[in-house]
Amino acid sequence: MNYIRLNNGIKMPQLGFGVCRIQDLEKCEEVVLKAMRCGYRLFDTAAIYENEEAIGNAIQKSGIAREELFITSKLWVTNNSYEGAKAGFHESLKKLQLDYIDLYLIHRPLGDYYGAWRALTELYKEGKIRAIGVSNFFNDSLYDLIYNNEVQPAVNQIQCHPFMQRKPEVVLHQELNVQLEAWSPFAVGNYNIFHNEQLVKISKNHQKSVAQIILRWHIQRGLIVIPKTENFERMKENIDIFDFRLSDEEMKAIEKLDMGKNEDTAYRLESLKRVYAIE
């Protein structure tokens, strides 16, 4: 496993395991235990995924030392305020059955996220969180948060995949010393990604699958990556990416797949309506 040193000095695995949309708690616990057996140590959940209990149960049953694991959770937007963040964090901690969370993120920059950041800063200073960060923050909200606060976000988790490569964001985050983490690294399987001609061609050069090529590309760009799968064979496949390297030419060929895809205004409005449950 590769590790990334975050801007506060702590080490985070570069490859982890996402559990979004695995809402059945028994199923989620079983999936996480299997992933642990495959060697995954970084797990990415969120209050809104409604499966933190399952991660907690899997941790208890795994027999893996707590310090070997790296657990991320996220504050949902309805708790984006100083008091809400304290309450939301303690609720997550209880469900995860932990004394501390390794990385705790503000899920989206909505509502009073400045108040939430103050609360996270206090929890971080108390040692209840090892690193604090954000998710889905883009240029203006990220700059603003950084320049108006003493404690800087260690991580920003945003959507990134071969068709939406976030090239300006990669440069910006390097400049700001904030680690980028890619969510939906496979574009959730959309755009026929696993059968893309260019990716298939590169996969044949290495006798690896397209999924492995995509993950290796994220890793070589310096991003942290958290693929999700419920399938045991794919779990093994997705972690088996540290015994080969993509050449500069292959990295450049993948770079050409960028369609600059981004959430458009209509999508963002729809998503806001869902967040606030507006009919």
Ligand SMILES: NC(=O)c1ccc[n+]([C@@H]2O[C@H](COP(=O)([O-])OP(=O)(O)OC[C@H]3O[C@@H](n4cnc5c(N)ncnc54)[C@H](OP(=O)(O)O)[C@@H]3O)[C@@H](O)[C@H]2O)c1
């Ligand atoms: N911060 C945020 O706002 C945010 C938003 C979305 C997601 N996330 C995080 O990012 C994680 C990953 O994103 P995601 O779950 O949206 O999508 P993803 O990882 O891009 O894609 C998951 C899909 O790929 C399939 N898959 C996985 N490995 C495969 C392989 N080796 N070969 C073929 N298919 C494979 C999975 O199917 P099977 O399960 O059937 O294998 C699933 O349909 C989430 O679980 C969550 O932790 C964060």
